[in-house]
Amino acid sequence: MSTKNNSQPSEEVDLGQLFKMIGNAFQRLFQFIGSIFNQLFLAFVRFVFFLKKRALIFLIAAVAGLALGIYMDKTSPPIYKSSITVKQNYATGENLYGSISYYNGLLKDADYGVLASVLGVNEEISENIVGFDVDPVITDNDRVIMFDRYITGLDSLAASKVEYDAFIENIEDYKHSKQQISIKSKTRANFKAVFSNIVENINSNSFFKNEQAKDILELKQSKAALEQALAQSDSLQRTYKRVLEQQIDAKTNSEIGITFEGNNDKDKTREFDLYKNDIELRRELVNINRKLNDKANIIDSISSKQESGYVDNTRHLLGLNLKSKHYYLVLFTFLSFIVLMGIEFLKFLEQYKPED
Numbered sequence: 623m624s625t626k627n628n629s630q631p632s633e634e635v636d637l638g639q640l641f642k643m644i645g646n647a648f649q650r651l652f653q654f655i656g657s658i659f660n661q662l663f664l665a666f667v668r669f670v671f672f673l674k675k676r677a678l679i680f681l682i683a684a685v686a687g688l689a690l691g692i693y694m695d696k697t698s699p700p701i702y703k704s705s706i707t708v709k710q711n712y713a714t715g716e717n718l719y720g721s722i723s724y725y726n727g728l729l730k731d732a733d734y735g736v737l738a739s740v741l742g743v744n745e746e747i748s749e750n751i752v753g754f755d756v757d758p759v760i761t762d763n764d765r766v767i768m769f770d771r772y773i774t775g776l777d778s779l780a781a782s783k784v785e786y787d788a789f790i791e792n793i794e795d796y797k798h799s800k801q802q803i804s805i806k807s808k809t810r811a812n813f814k815a816v817f818s819n820i821v822e823n824i825n826s827n828s829f830f831k832n833e834q835a836k837d838i839l840e841l842k843q844s845k846a847a848l849e850q851a852l853a854q855s856d857s858l859q860r861t862y863k864r865v866l867e868q869q870i871d872a873k874t875n876s877e878i879g880i881t882f883e884g885n886n887d888k889d890k891t892r893e894f895d896l897y898k899n900d901i902e903l904r905r906e907l908v909n910i911n912r913k914l915n916d917k918a919n920i921i922d923s924i925s926s927k928q929e930s931g932y933v934d935n936t937r938h939l940l941g942l943n944l945k946s947k948h949y950y951l952v953l954f955t956f957l958s959f960i961v962l963m964g965i966e967f968l969k970f971l972e973q974y975k976p977e978d
Contacts (some may be wrong), residue, residue: 676962680955681917687954689949700933704813705804707759709922711916715796724756742819752806756797765790821923830920837917841910848907857898
């Protein structure tokens with residue numbers, strides 16, 4: 623009896639220590655979270671004071687960049703941009719982007735003779751080219767359609783794990799069917815021939831030509847089979863019509879009225895079923911003819927009426943297309959911010975420099 627009385631206080635002591643340990647753990651957790659928010663607040667305050675302390679430097683850098691941009695706009699020769707949109711009927715995007723990179727590499731190495739021979743132009747035109755660019759032409763609606771097609775091809779379990787934002791972020795630009803090819807040049811030349819040669823270089827690729835030949839052969843065989851089925855269907859309808867007319871003539875000799883639909887399946891007419899079958903066959907034939915037209919070219923060029931070019935002095939910075947004056951304004955401000963932040967960081971490190 624005394625043994626039981628002695629064990630009960632021991633259990634109460636153990637429970638008390640357990641609750642105390644849990645309370646201390648929660649207290650340390652809250653203190654840790656509070657310290658994170660405190661450090662973030664202090665970092666924000668320091669950043670604000672950093673901007674306030676050096677606001678004059680940022681202002682001077684912005685004004686200097688704006689002045690340089692205006693000066694460059696006034697004195698620099700204009701850059702002309704020509705563009706054309708192409709539609710990829712095959713997965714030629716990677717090849718197209720690789721070709722554009724190759725052309726830019728030739729410009730970087732000043733191999734104007736090689737570039738001229740590749741594009742089928744004289745060397746004078748290639749020397750005036752500043753650069754090539756290619757970008758996808760796609761709308762938000764196109765992205766939704768692509769996502770829907772991708773999801774449709776997956777099973778329900780895999781489709782449930784794919785999110786729209788992740789799909790759009792991970793899809794490569796060259797996979798979009800429509801692409802815009804641009805050429806920047808120092809002179810306002812007609813680059814229609816250049817664009818035609820870029821497209822022809824893709825169309826003449828042996829791999830894609832082989833794929834095109836296989837697809838066209840398959841479509842033509844399907845078309846021939848459908849045309850044969852339509853011919854047989856027409857013949858069957860004519861035969862059925864003659865049989866039906868004979869049945870009607872036989873009935874008119876023995877009956878006053880004519881019944882077109884009997885009381886059983888044997889007597890019912892099937893013209894409408896044959897007619898619906900013809901409609902389906904003709905609809906499929908139209909789709910095949912459309913596919914044949916799409917496969918006629920590996921890549922199609924869409925006329926943009928911009929072969930002669932227009933003035934475009936925009937520059938790329940931080941994913942933005944900026945005019946020259948805005949470009950230098952942002953560039954100078956950004957560079958001054960980076961330099962000053964670097965100086966502040968070095969000063970911060972000096973505080974923890976070990977003593978010699």
